Amino acid sequence: MRYLLVAYCGPAAVPDDLWLRWNTDPLLLAALAALAFVVSSGRSTDVRAGWAAIALMAVVFVSPLCALSSALFSARVTHHIILIAAVAPLLARAFPLPRIGYPPLVPVVAAHAVLVWLWHAPGPYAWGLATVPAYWLMQMTLLGSAWLMWRAVFAPSVQTGAALLALVATIGQMGLLGALIVFAPAPLYVVHFASSAAWGITPLADQQLAGLLMWVLAMIPYLAAGLWIVWSSLGAREPAL
Template sequence: MAITSPCGPCRLPKTAGGLLSLAFPVTASAHVVPGLDGHTLWNAWSTQPWLWLLWGLPGLLVLAGIARLWLQARAGAGVSGVQAGCFLAGWLALGLSILSPLDALGEELFWVHMVQHEVVMLVAAPLLVISRPLGALVWGLPAAWRPGSAQLARVLGLSWSMRVLTRPMAAWWVHAVVLWVWHAPPLFQAAVRHPWVHDLQHSSFFIGALVFWWALLQGHGGRVRQGMAVLYLFTTVLHTSALGALLTFSSRVWYPVYDATAPRWGFTALEDQQLGGLIMWVPGGMVFMVAALVLFAAWLQGPARPGPALR
């Protein structure tokens, strides 16, 4: 159902037709964008080698580190099977969101762009944080490089930045500011038009989500900090839902850059925007709410118990 205004009529057939054109792109070729149709969409993987390298190299090092740990000790040593599964799922989700045809289609449809952001921030980032991959990453390096890795992190200021940004209040503000600033129409449209702004936008979303989830899920500060994490999640539900509702119920198009592309996939630009707002509002809000309830239940049960350190 497409919402044209808070009390406006619903235009189900047109929106449903747009969804069908995505589900069956070959038969709905009359609605596709020239140069990106149902036949070429599945071949529209990223052609930027540096982006593949930034995604692939750290992931392969982590997987190599897990394998090395398990071969030298036993399966589950240092990194549990659950953590390894979370890392693999988060790493693949991140790759699919930024390297697959989903990225190309996000330049044609706002709601697909929104799905891409939600996968990065609400699927990939928390799964990677839960997996605690830093120790395995060090083990994946050649033995001669490991002693210098910590020194390099200090020289580059990574350790200091991590301590500052992963404080819960700082992480909350980083996440909120990144989300709202990048959805300002001038910046969002610049990200669609210019590849380097597009890459900066996705990097900001990913880093902001990493520090947010790290501060909430991996911080060790006893029951007070654990309780504050619940509060931060509930307030995040409020402000992200507010942004999603504004996009959903707006009677004007925020991002005219989609005026030329959304209709060719069966949507008006306004319907496209409203569907994207619903995706942020409902599924996105539910992820934060479930995380808040899980942490609240843990807070009720007793003090937080940090997991064993990976030596």
């Protein structure tokens, strides 16, 4: 059975060693510490969102989830969902950077969708985990495109209806991708073929679980953001007494 080593997170975690598999990469820890300094120094628009983003980045990159995502495609999809649907909007709230302007909503939503589909196609997915530069290219393009999209969604000049349509479109394309993964007749992600057996799950079942997570679980942050946008819009329209 074929097995490909995930370059950055290391060998696939097994149940016996999962909680020992913390990532102590000094460059990563330095980057998180630098971001924490920026947030704590008052350069963040929303300090709580900044700290929450740092905490979630520690979960996906430092905690044993990193090693587990070497073993299971479902863990990798969970990692990506946290990155683009939780970390990215929090960073967009913490660092909106209005001075650089806001790109049009449609192109950034479309670009993010293309990258999500690209990095979850079997070939690019395996390549993205094969070397450390490819791994970080995958992570940074997913996070960066999601940050741009969420910035545009939260932009003060964006109409509520347009923001909601962007969120619905994102839910729709991720749901479609998740459905295709769920109903694929054979396992597609060879990087996890051998390691999933250690967790008592077949590669196909692991893939189906990943698709369900992308199809169902991933929509929750977007729905929550949509409700928050509607609530904020209604509050802004209330006449002053």
